Amino acid sequence: MQQRDDQDKSITGGRISRRNLLAGAAAASVVLVQTASGKAFQAALTASERGPEDPTKVPGVPPGTLGTRSPFEKLAKIYSDTSSRTPLQDLQGMITPSDLHYERHHGGVPAIDPAKHELVIHGMVDKPMVFTLADLKRFPSVSRIAFLECSGNYRGANDGKIRPQEICGLTSQSEWTGVKLSTLFREVGVNPKASWFLAEGGDAAVMTRSVPVHKGWDDAIIAYGQNGEAIRPEQGYPIRLFLPGWEGNANVKWLRRIELSDAPFMTREETSKYTEAVGGGKIRQFSFTMDARSVITFPSYPARVEKGWIEIRGIAWSGRGKVARVEVSTDAGKTWQHAALQEPVLDKAIAAFRYLWNWDGNPTEIMSRTVDETGYVQPFLKQLMAARGGNMGYHFNPVTAWYLQKDGQVLFKAT
Amino acid sequence: MFWLKARSMQGSTIKYIGTALVLVTVAFTGTSLKISRQHPGVLSADTLSHPAQFGFGRVATAAEIAALDIDVRPDGKGLPKGEGSATEGRAIYGLKCAGCHGATGTEGPNDRLVAGDTTRARRIRAIGNYWPYATTVFDYIRRAMPFNQPGSLTDQEVYSLTAFLLHANGLLAENAKLNAKTLPQIKMPARDKFVPDDRVDGPEIR
Numbered sequence: 001m002q003q004r005d006d007q008d009k010s011i012t013g014g015r016i017s018r019r020n021l022l023a024g025a026a027a028a029s030v031v032l033v034q035t036a037s038g039k040a041f042q043a044a045l046t047a048s049e050r051g052p053e054d055p056t057k058v059p060g061v062p063p064g065t066l067g068t069r070s071p072f073e074k075l076a077k078i079y080s081d082t083s084s085r086t087p088l089q090d091l092q093g094m095i096t097p098s099d100l101h102y103e104r105h106h107g108g109v110p111a112i113d114p115a116k117h118e119l120v121i122h123g124m125v126d127k128p129m130v131f132t133l134a135d136l137k138r139f140p141s142v143s144r145i146a147f148l149e150c151s152g153n154y155r156g157a158n159d160g161k162i163r164p165q166e167i168c169g170l171t172s173q174s175e176w177t178g179v180k181l182s183t184l185f186r187e188v189g190v191n192p193k194a195s196w197f198l199a200e201g202g203d204a205a206v207m208t209r210s211v212p213v214h215k216g217w218d219d220a221i222i223a224y225g226q227n228g229e230a231i232r233p234e235q236g237y238p239i240r241l242f243l244p245g246w247e248g249n250a251n252v253k254w255l256r257r258i259e260l261s262d263a264p265f266m267t268r269e270e271t272s273k274y275t276e277a278v279g280g281g282k283i284r285q286f287s288f289t290m291d292a293r294s295v296i297t298f299p300s301y302p303a304r305v306e307k308g309w310i311e312i313r314g315i316a317w318s319g320r321g322k323v324a325r326v327e328v329s330t331d332a333g334k335t336w337q338h339a340a341l342q343e344p345v346l347d348k349a350i351a352a353f354r355y356l357w358n359w360d361g362n363p364t365e366i367m368s369r370t371v372d373e374t375g376y377v378q379p380f381l382k383q384l385m386a387a388r389g390g391n392m393g394y395h396f397n398p399v400t401a402w403y404l405q406k407d408g409q410v411l412f413k414a415t
Numbered sequence: 416m417f418w419l420k421a422r423s424m425q426g427s428t429i430k431y432i433g434t435a436l437v438l439v440t441v442a443f444t445g446t447s448l449k450i451s452r453q454h455p456g457v458l459s460a461d462t463l464s465h466p467a468q469f470g471f472g473r474v475a476t477a478a479e480i481a482a483l484d485i486d487v488r489p490d491g492k493g494l495p496k497g498e499g500s501a502t503e504g505r506a507i508y509g510l511k512c513a514g515c516h517g518a519t520g521t522e523g524p525n526d527r528l529v530a531g532d533t534t535r536a537r538r539i540r541a542i543g544n545y546w547p548y549a550t551t552v553f554d555y556i557r558r559a560m561p562f563n564q565p566g567s568l569t570d571q572e573v574y575s576l577t578a579f580l581l582h583a584n585g586l587l588a589e590n591a592k593l594n595a596k597t598l599p600q601i602k603m604p605a606r607d608k609f610v611p612d613d614r615v616d617g618p619e620i621r
Contacts, residue, residue: 107559122480130479131472138471187468198486204565206558208486257483266489266548268555272540275609278621283545283605287612320616374616387620 085169279389504579543584
């Protein structure tokens, strides 16, 4: 069912505008949209969104100040009170559009005036200093494409009706631009005895994490750019800490302070949160590195497929380095084949993979696993639980399987 | 003629347009670009002459640092003056915390603060059975709570609330004074459960 909107009325009123030019005499068009729960509904497009019946017979839209996504594309994050998830199954390539980057924050997204925002670096340094955003942009800059992932990023569903977005949608990838933290460390003169630094955000949670100093010297970035523009508010505007390959929470957003120290601070987020039971009554702490992972994003729930040629597609990444290879199984893990990796395959970054397969129409399970350049092989869920005393929790990166029913319905299956 | 030689670069392209303009695009690595320049006077990428310091930014004053530096370490470094007790904290808790954490700290709807009977329910991660350091309670309340009015409590109120929560978890006497000296001395039951990350690069699943 289509709703008549204001643009339609303006046509009947005889008024000429850019919008009703576009609206034309479009036939009723309907787009199927998937909701968070996987239900399909018919989304009504307005007349102007539908466009003319024959776009070659009407002048198109003139240039404007900002580009737009086609109204036929209904990309959306799924959100809760504290996080939102990237629609992995709807994306292509290796970059997450900035407005679809996952979010996780602990006191909401703060509204920060960049002209008033400063970064203070103090503690075990020769010279405690204050840097404005303009100061930070004067230093030599660096850009790199790298993934960011929340360490609490695994969900399953007994009925199989769960999408990649819901399973592991707290993973996204951007090109990040900023100044290396090592440059700032030299500027303030970090004391060689400093072993940790506290990173503190300027949000309502004034969120803090302790980070080993060696990561600051190695590859940490104070990032102010994301995919060619300023970092989005949801990602830490105007500056965030970016720690390639390390769990999302430690990449403190809205960064306002760094304090060098000779011990970790044992903040709430590194003690009561972001720690995981590993068996024997022990709780693992400061688990920074994100282990290698992959997920098939097509075919995945709620897709229905037909027998014949299917290009299996997915994404793979490792916080330990490059993805060395991705292996795909189409027989429930009995045999594995190498998937094709889309270049470039980058350090601590998501790589797209694909595997061309001719499905005979018989029910089967398909799955993928990443092998990274250190030799780590993405484990099955049962392996992972066995290694951690039967526990699940943070840093849970199991192989994800999809069950293809005879009727072509694709359902999630735990491994 | 001149040429540039790029080393240790991934995904870099070097394009020549005539002999005057050299575009060097390093899109995919965070490693610093190393260019060996064979001919002088040619525009190149950076960073052969990286100074020890750039002189950008300014020195932070002690007052500026003090205004921001609110963190508290397990050894008590950073704890302010003042003190409080569970008796005082109970009233504040009822007024400002119980709405989200429940009348006794066990009911929710938000995070459970009091462990209570941990033998009956799995996965309880309350202060009394999961938090390894008492100082974290003070630090977190002071910086982030109450959720709708963060940073609104006085140091004395934070000491009192911390005392109340430790008392409710059976870790502090009701009338005990909690201050910069006594708080770091409290040994939390979960302290020895915590182990550092032991995962390493390579095939082992941990």
